[in-house]
Amino acid sequence: MTGTDVYIGLGSNLADPLSQLARAVGALANLPKTHLVAQSPFYASSPVGPQDQPDFINGAVQLVTELSALELLDALQTIEQGHHRERIRRWGPRTLDLDILIYGDSVIESERLTVPHRELPNRDFVLQPLLDLNPDLKLPDGTTIAHLRDQCPDNNLRRLHPAPGSLASPGYED
Numbered sequence: 001m002t003g004t005d006v007y008i009g010l011g012s013n014l015a016d017p018l019s020q021l022a023r024a025v026g027a028l029a030n031l032p033k034t035h036l037v038a039q040s041p042f043y044a045s046s047p048v049g050p051q052d053q054p055d056f057i058n059g060a061v062q063l064v065t066e067l068s069a070l071e072l073l074d075a076l077q078t079i080e081q082g083h084h085r086e087r088i089r090r091w092g093p094r095t096l097d098l099d100i101l102i103y104g105d106s107v108i109e110s111e112r113l114t115v116p117h118r119e120l121p122n123r124d125f126v127l128q129p130l131l132d133l134n135p136d137l138k139l140p141d142g143t144t145i146a147h148l149r150d151q152c153p154d155n156n157l158r159r160l161h162p163a164p165g166s167l168a169s170p171g172y173e174d
Contacts, residue, residue, distance in 0.1 A: 001033075001064050002064075002066070003034075003067075004064065004104040005037075005064055005102075005104055006062070006063045006064070006104065007063075007101045007102040007130055007137070008028065008061050008063060008076070008101065009059075009060050009101045009117065009126050010024055010025070010059050010060065010098055011058040011059075011097040011125070012024075012095060013047065013053060013056040013094065014054070014094060014095045017056070017057040018042065020095055020096050021059060025039055027079045027082070028061055028063065028079070028098075031063075031065070031072075031075050033066035034065040034066070035064045035065075036062075037061075037062040037063060037064055038061065039060075039062075040060045040130070040133050041059065041129070041132060041160060042057050042058065043058050043059065043157050043158060043160060044056070044057055044158045044160055045124070045125040045158070048123070057160070058125040058126065059129050060126065060129035060132075061133075062133045069100065069108055069115060070112065072100060073112060076098040076100065079098060080096050080098055099117050100115050100117065101116060101120055101130065102115065102130075102139065103115045107140050120139075120148070121148045121151070122152060122153070123152070124153070124154060125157055127149040128149060128157060131145055131146060
């Protein structure tokens with residue numbers, strides 16, 4: 001398939017997060033005009049923002065899609081709604097969070113979407129899964145994800161085994 005290489009961040013800390021993420025990966029694999037290339041292992045981390053919530057489980061997937069960035073955003077929000085995502089407070093608990101982290105070489109600044117994701121440089125739970133997918137990955141400005149990860153503060157990141165049926169390799173640490 002020809003299309004745009006896209007990296008999507010996934011996160012959950014409610015209602016069996018590993019199951020939520022596994023179902024979300026399945027939904028992403030079934031998007032029209034889209035091919036799931038790879039899935040990172042999942043990581044547990046302390047929440048960003050309010051601490052009165054469970055730890056998050058995060059990961060990332062690499063897709064190739066013929067969908068536009070806004071069509072993809074609409075599809076991600078539909079998947080989130082299917083997982084009963086409620087937007088109650090910023091950085092609050094959620095059943096599912098799907099973010100377009102990188103959309104090819106595009107830099108997008110619109111009312112609905114900012115790509116690359118504006119918080120990407122500050123989130124080890126986003127950077128590490130991206131490195132797992134592509135150790136040589138760069139942002140459109142040429143900054144490497146490896147450099148950003150080296151500069152990023154630690155958020156108590158803990159690597160988990162891949163989810164059953166994932167595309168990630170077995171044998172990760174508990």
